[in-house]
Amino acid sequence: MAEVLPVRLYGDPVLRRKARPVQDFSDLEELAENMVETMFEYGGVGLAAPQVGLSRRLFVAAEYELEEEEAEADEEERPRSVLRNLYVMVNPRITYREGTQVGTEGCLSIPGVYSDDVPRNLQIRVEYQDVTGAPRTLEAEGYLARVIQHELDHLEGVLFLDRIPAELRRAFLEEHRAELAEMQRKAKAFLRELQTERG
Ligand code: NI
Numbered sequence: 734m735a736e737v738l739p740v741r742l743y744g745d746p747v748l749r750r751k752a753r754p755v756q757d758f759s760d761l762e763e764l765a766e767n768m769v770e771t772m773f774e775y776g777g778v779g780l781a782a783p784q785v786g787l788s789r790r791l792f793v794a795a796e797y798e799l800e801e802e803e804a805e806a807d808e809e810e811r812p813r814s815v816l817r818n819l820y821v822m823v824n825p826r827i828t829y830r831e832g833t834q835v836g837t838e839g840c841l842s843i844p845g846v847y848s849d850d851v852p853r854n855l856q857i858r859v860e861y862q863d864v865t866g867a868p869r870t871l872e873a874e875g876y877l878a879r880v881i882q883h884e885l886d887h888l889e890g891v892l893f894l895d896r897i898p899a900e901l902r903r904a905f906l907e908e909h910r911a912e913l914a915e916m917q918r919k920a921k922a923f924l925r926e927l928q929t930e931r932g
Pocket of ligand 1: 840883887
């Protein structure tokens with residue numbers, strides 16, 4: 734039975750750390766299952782290991798049918814439709830990138846905060862390993878390419894907030910100042926609790 738893991742919030746230092754390459758694949762199948770379960774539970778389209786407190790280079794991502802059209806539809810008209818693909822990417826690297834797209838992003842570690850001004854490459858090629866360590870290559874464009882770039886950023890300690898163009902970022906951070914401060918407070922409280930549990 735897969736387990737839903739606690740998602741680390743903005744302000745948790747693990748989100749700002751560069752994650753370490755995965756060398757030991759022995760626990761990855763179980764970890765990936767738990768990360769997928771957690772992603773579904775929170776309604777995300779991707780989740781990186783640092784978001785569950787693990788500084789390891791892997792993430793999971795879901796691709797839905799009609800995701801791009803849905804992303805533009807109203808919130809209530811957005812049925813979580815057919816799952817097309819589920820990806821587990823270990824030690825991923827982008828080996829080709831082309832074009833630009835500007836679009837909307839949020840993050841399970843920054844709940845309720847969205848920006849419409851996040852620039853990404855339009856097309857990418859990503860080389861990675863699957864849960865068994867076998868090498869894989871995927872070419873992605875549009876929304877899936879955006880998701881992969883967002884998750885890969887997590888492995889570098891980079892958040893979508895950092896990608897908002899500088900001239901817009903100051904106003905954006907000011908607009909969300911109270912929410913972000915509350916997340917930082919919760920992140921600290923969670924870490925204190927974790928310390929206490931571990932004695
Ligand atoms: Ni995220």
